[in-house]
Amino acid sequence: MSFTADRLLLFGATGDLAQRMLLPSLCALDADGLLAEDLKIVGTARSDLSTQAYRNFAREALEKYLPENRRTGVDHFLGRLHYVPVDATTVEGYDELAKEIGDYGNGLAIFLSTAPSLFEATISGLQHAGLTEGNVRIGLEKPLGTDLGSSCEINDAVARAFPEDRIFRIDHYLGKETVQNLLALRFANLLFEPVWNARYIDHVQITVAETVGLESRVAYYDDSGALRDMVQNHMLQLLALVAMEPPTSFDATAVRDEKVKVLRALRPVGRDETVTGQYRAGAVNGAAVPGYDEELGKDSDTETFVAIKAHVDNWRWKGVPFYMRTGKRLPERVTEIVVQFRCIPHSIFEGRGATTQPNRLVIGIQPEENIQLTMMAKVPGLDREGLRLRPVPLDIAMDDAFSGAVRRIAYERLLLDLVEGDQTLFVRRDEVEAQWEWIDAIRKLWVDADIKPKTYGAGSWGPSAAIALAERDGVSWHDE
Numbered sequence: 001m002s003f004t005a006d007r008l009l010l011f012g013a014t015g016d017l018a019q020r021m022l023l024p025s026l027c028a029l030d031a032d033g034l035l036a037e038d039l040k041i042v043g044t045a046r047s048d049l050s051t052q053a054y055r056n057f058a059r060e061a062l063e064k065y066l067p068e069n070r071r072t073g074v075d076h077f078l079g080r081l082h083y084v085p086v087d088a089t090t091v092e093g094y095d096e097l098a099k100e101i102g103d104y105g106n107g108l109a110i111f112l113s114t115a116p117s118l119f120e121a122t123i124s125g126l127q128h129a130g131l132t133e134g135n136v137r138i139g140l141e142k143p144l145g146t147d148l149g150s151s152c153e154i155n156d157a158v159a160r161a162f163p164e165d166r167i168f169r170i171d172h173y174l175g176k177e178t179v180q181n182l183l184a185l186r187f188a189n190l191l192f193e194p195v196w197n198a199r200y201i202d203h204v205q206i207t208v209a210e211t212v213g214l215e216s217r218v219a220y221y222d223d224s225g226a227l228r229d230m231v232q233n234h235m236l237q238l239l240a241l242v243a244m245e246p247p248t249s250f251d252a253t254a255v256r257d258e259k260v261k262v263l264r265a266l267r268p269v270g271r272d273e274t275v276t277g278q279y280r281a282g283a284v285n286g287a288a289v290p291g292y293d294e295e296l297g298k299d300s301d302t303e304t305f306v307a308i309k310a311h312v313d314n315w316r317w318k319g320v321p322f323y324m325r326t327g328k329r330l331p332e333r334v335t336e337i338v339v340q341f342r343c344i345p346h347s348i349f350e351g352r353g354a355t356t357q358p359n360r361l362v363i364g365i366q367p368e369e370n371i372q373l374t375m376m377a378k379v380p381g382l383d384r385e386g387l388r389l390r391p392v393p394l395d396i397a398m399d400d401a402f403s404g405a406v407r408r409i410a411y412e413r414l415l416l417d418l419v420e421g422d423q424t425l426f427v428r429r430d431e432v433e434a435q436w437e438w439i440d441a442i443r444k445l446w447v448d449a450d451i452k453p454k455t456y457g458a459g460s461w462g463p464s465a466a467i468a469l470a471e472r473d474g475v476s477w478h479d480e
């Protein structure tokens with residue numbers, strides 16, 4: 001049911017995500033006049049703060065994390081903020097929260113930016129205070145569980161209070177402009193769809209590379225590892241968007257129906273189709289950095305790198321590998337999708353000594369948002385010494401093409417959609433569960449086959465076995 005909420009309740013309001021992303025996104029939306037004038041935002045966490053103290057806290061976060069050129073109307077935004085301290089694990093406090101929220105005649109949007117271990121207790125508290133009744137929807141941050149079983153437990157707990165069409169599971173990659181642009185590229189152009197299949201595509205690569213190491217979320221990461229932190233959610237969502245059939249319309253049900261079909265068609269990964277790694281001391285961007293075990297202060301079997309050769313078992317993708325790799329302490333920060341087309345079936349230029357290379361489409365998601373299609377072109381000249389052909393990039397740099405458009409934080413889009421009730425860019429329960437099923441099987445394979453992470457030097461592209469994983473098929477990872 002469609003409604004625009006006039007109350008936003010933010011759990012985890014003092015956390016890292018709230019400071020870096022949520023408060024800046026909401027402030028930027030407000031400055032652009034995109035929040036209804038009567039939208040009241042109530043933040044909550046355990047920290048014992050008054051509303052005024054929370055506004056000061058929020059101001060500091062905005063000064064730190066909101067780009068200066070978007071830092072307008074801060075006082076107006078701060079005026080929307082209210083704060084009530086609540087320990088989410090006990091029902092006391094939720095009545096106070098309900099009192100502060102007051103009448104939410106138009107609807108209430110709740111955002112849980114807390115550890116998922118708090119979700120169940122939070123739902124009970126909300127129920128106790130009557131905050132699940134009427135027009136209420138709920139947004140959930142990842143990670144939704146650590147495996148299929150725990151994910152089902154969380155989903156069941158939330159489903160006891162909210163129907164699926166009121167549950168908004170966040171995968172912030174879906175809020176990114178280029179990720180949405182992937183759909184425009186595929187389905188708003190005639191050129192690509194006829195060649196978007198096994199007949200014309202040789203393979204697909206998806207890379208999510210980070211230069212950072214453990215950073216602050218030490219315990220979380222060591223329990224999680226690269227497979228669950230990155231592949232289970234973001235990378236599988238990217239894969240689903242690349243591989244899905246055209247939906248009948250750009251709406252939540254149609255898009256998610258097609259994504260889940262892809263996720264269910266993923267073939268269980270074979271023993272030789274995965275490589276895991278853990279970084280050791282090395283250099284990234286010219287600076288010496290310690291190894292994972294040194295940062296952690298103990299030995300660990302957690303993978304900081306994973307490469308997978310995946311297959312989507314359906315007609316469209318028969319025989320087309322999807323190579324995925326992600327890791328920490330890699331040489332550059334980059335998220336990109338590479339669609340490698342096949343060779344032309346016959347070259348008319350061969351007799352003239354000219355070679356051709358297959359076309360390649362590179363979709364850059366971060367740090368640069370751009371789309372590049374490599375085409376063959378003739379090198380200008382009279383060809384007295386033979387005809388020469390060379391790959392030339394056709395570039396769409398989003399910043400140049402849309403120079404007047406504001407580049408928004410992914411959470412701006414997602415928070416607005418949560419307040420207004422558009423689920424298209426949120427993950428449905430069946431998608432999450434299909435993702436976990438595939439990931440759980442990989443983890444089981446690692447345990448059964450006693451596969452432990454191989455070491456790699458910080459600043460390299462992961463263990464050499466990851467390079468071999470692609471090279472066995474005559475494929476090179478892009479940018480190596």
Ligand code: NAP
Binds near residue numbers: 046047113141
């Ligand atoms: P965080 O910095 O540890 O913040 C946790 C928040 O929860 C704080 O506001 C904390 O405030 C509150 N909290 C903890 N225990 C509580 C309790 N018993 N009752 C009420 N509030 C409680 O975590 P975060 O980085 O913001 O992450 C929040 C969620 O988003 C996590 O699930 C995380 O995995 C996910 N996430 C984070 C990021 C990121 O970049 N940070 C990215 C993706 C997903 P008090 O201590 O004042 O209670």
